[in-house]
Amino acid sequence: MEDISDAAVRAARDLRVAFSRLRRRIREVAQDADLTPSQESALTLVGKHGAATASALAAAEGVRPQSMATTLAGLEQHGLIRRAPDPDDGRRQLVTLTDAGRARIEGNKQVREEWLARAFQDRYSDEERQTILTALELMQRLSRP
Numbered sequence: 001m002e003d004i005s006d007a008a009v010r011a012a013r014d015l016r017v018a019f020s021r022l023r024r025r026i027r028e029v030a031q032d033a034d035l036t037p038s039q040e041s042a043l044t045l046v047g048k049h050g051a052a053t054a055s056a057l058a059a060a061e062g063v064r065p066q067s068m069a070t071t072l073a074g075l076e077q078h079g080l081i082r083r084a085p086d087p088d089d090g091r092r093q094l095v096t097l098t099d100a101g102r103a104r105i106e107g108n109k110q111v112r113e114e115w116l117a118r119a120f121q122d123r124y125s126d127e128e129r130q131t132i133l134t135a136l137e138l139m140q141r142l143s144r145p
Contacts, residue, residue: 015139026112026115026116027040029111029112029115030107030108030109030111030112030115034078035074035075035078036071036074038061038063038067038071039071039074039075039078041061042057042061042068042071042072042075043075043080043081043097043101043104043105044105045057045060045061046081046095046096046097046101047097047101047102047105050096051094051095051096052094052095053086053092053093053094053095054068054069054072054093054095055068057072057095072095075101078100079098079100079101080097080098080100080101080104081095081096081097081098081101082095082096082097082098083095084096120132
């Protein structure tokens with residue numbers, strides 16, 4: 001890292017740490033005590049991608065199909081997902097959200113957004129919030145190809 005400034009190295013490290021902590025905190029805010037982190041993650045994944053096979057979900061999560069099957073069985077017991085035959089291939093089953101699963105995802109999303117907005121309101125001044133917004137605009141460059 002000879003050609004990278006100390007400030008750039010520190011910014012990268014501090015940003016990674018801050019985002020990791022914030023992500024963990026946001027997850028804790030809406031953490032459902034009756035679901036495991038794996039179940040939470042799988043439920044969110046089904047919500048984002050719609051109908052999918054268990055093997056496709058396992059690949060997306062980077063877990064073994066057997067692990068995903070166990071995770072999905074738990075979600076099914078909670079009434080959050082359903083499995084139905086794939087209309088294109090009756091040997092496979094597609095996993096989709098139930099109404100309860102959709103409501104849970106939306107409720108968690110709302111709780112997280114409200115917590116974050118309240119945290120910004122309570123912990124920062126108007127000037128600090130504007131500084132954060134400016135920094136976020138600058139950081140958008142990191143996500144561009």
